[in-house]
Amino acid sequence: MGPRGKGVTARELWEAKADEITAEVAEHMRDVKVLLLGPGYPPGQLEIRKDAAERLRCISCQIYMMEELPPLSSVDINIKFRDILNKINPDLIVCIFTEEGFPHAVIFEIGFMCGHFGIERTLPRLKFCIHNKIEKIAVMPRYLDYLVARAESYEFYDAVTDRTLYDRIRDIVKGEVLRLYCPGDTEESMTQP
Numbered sequence: 701m702g703p704r705g706k707g708v709t710a711r712e713l714w715e716a717k718a719d720e721i722t723a724e725v726a727e728h729m730r731d732v733k734v735l736l737l738g739p740g741y742p743p744g745q746l747e748i749r750k751d752a753a754e755r756l757r758c759i760s761c762q763i764y765m766m767e768e769l770p771p772l773s774s775v776d777i778n779i780k781f782r783d784i785l786n787k788i789n790p791d792l793i794v795c796i797f798t799e800e801g802f803p804h805a806v807i808f809e810i811g812f813m814c815g816h817f818g819i820e821r822t823l824p825r826l827k828f829c830i831h832n833k834i835e836k837i838a839v840m841p842r843y844l845d846y847l848v849a850r851a852e853s854y855e856f857y858d859a860v861t862d863r864t865l866y867d868r869i870r871d872i873v874k875g876e877v878l879r880l881y882c883p884g885d886t887e888e889s890m891t892q893p
Contacts, residue, residue: 721882724881725877725878725881726760728880728881729759729874731762731881732877732880733791733792734756734761734762734763734764734790734793734873735765735790736749736752736764736794736869737793737795737796737805737806737810738795738796738797738798738806739796739798739803739805740767740801741802742801745801745802748796748798748865749765749796750765752865752866755866756866756870759870761870766780766781766784766809781809781812782812782816785817790825791825791876792873792876793825793826793827794829794869794872795809795826796829796830797828797829797831797839797840798831799834803839803840807840807841810826810844810847814847823847823850823851826851826852827852827854828848828851828852828854829854829855829868830853830854830855830856831857831858832855832856832857832862836848852872854871854872855868
């Protein structure tokens with residue numbers, strides 16, 4: 701019963717369901733394997749990704765970065781990356797394009813994954829986080845437009861008041877948790893009365 705002997709209101713039911721889903725998402729954050737790809741050069745760019753990774757690990761996310769993984773079978777980058785993909789088999793692949801970073805390695809890795817997994821298996825896993833100040837035409841090759849247009853793509857900002865890289869990746873992981881572990885809890889079922 702609600703206040704003053706009244707029944708439970710629709711809002712109270714909605715809020716209870718929202719709390720239940722929030723708890724379920726928090727519980728399953730550790731179950732989603734995330735591969736973070738992004739520039740390691742010029743100096744400072746790798747730290748941007750490492751900082752986001754550490755913050756995400758603090759909320760129990762499984763985050764993998766190539767720079768932190770030892771070669772599994774070879775120092776050859778093709779074999780190393782193939783073996784990492786096979787071992788991790790990531791649920792999400794977040795490709796980060798920072799304002800000052802050189803995107804060459806990220807572009808290579810995206811192409812490699814499309815060849816390795818096949819484009820149909822890669823696209824649902826692929827998410828792009830692109831700094832809001834990047835001129836995409838100047839930085840990204842035209843063939844990448846196909847993937848960016850079909851995969852989920854998000855802008856991120858440096859300012860505290862806007863969606864930072866950490867905020868974007870955290871929300872992407874939460875979305876994947878909802879998709880994998882809470883499939884009945886869609887926006888339609890959560891609309892407020």
